[in-house]
Amino acid sequence: MLSEAASEYAFRLPPAEQKRLARILRLLASDPNRSGDYLTTGEDGRIMQNLLVEDWVVTYWADHAVKELRVAEAVQV
Numbered sequence: 358m359l360s361e362a363a364s365e366y367a368f369r370l371p372p373a374e375q376k377r378l379a380r381i382l383r384l385l386a387s388d389p390n391r392s393g394d395y396l397t398t399g400e401d402g403r404i405m406q407n408l409l410v411e412d413w414v415v416t417y418w419a420d421h422a423v424k425e426l427r428v429a430e431a432v433q434v
Contacts, residue, residue: 360427381411385415403418414432415428
């Protein structure tokens with residue numbers, strides 16, 4: 358599940374970049390317990406994983422209660 362901000366950002370990308378981002382998100386969804394490259398703390402105090410894949414940084418956390426991967430942010434670097 359993408360946050361509203363992440364969804365809006367993704368929909369503004371050119372189609373080729375949307376496909377790349379979708380591929381990266383599918384990779385994450387296939388292993389929601391995957392550790393990121395570094396941790397940050399969200400505004401609500403939640404620990405977030407940050408994974409660098411290609412030229413993207415995806416900030417996410419696994420919501421085990423509802424079995425969803427929550428993506429807070431996805432940005433190109």
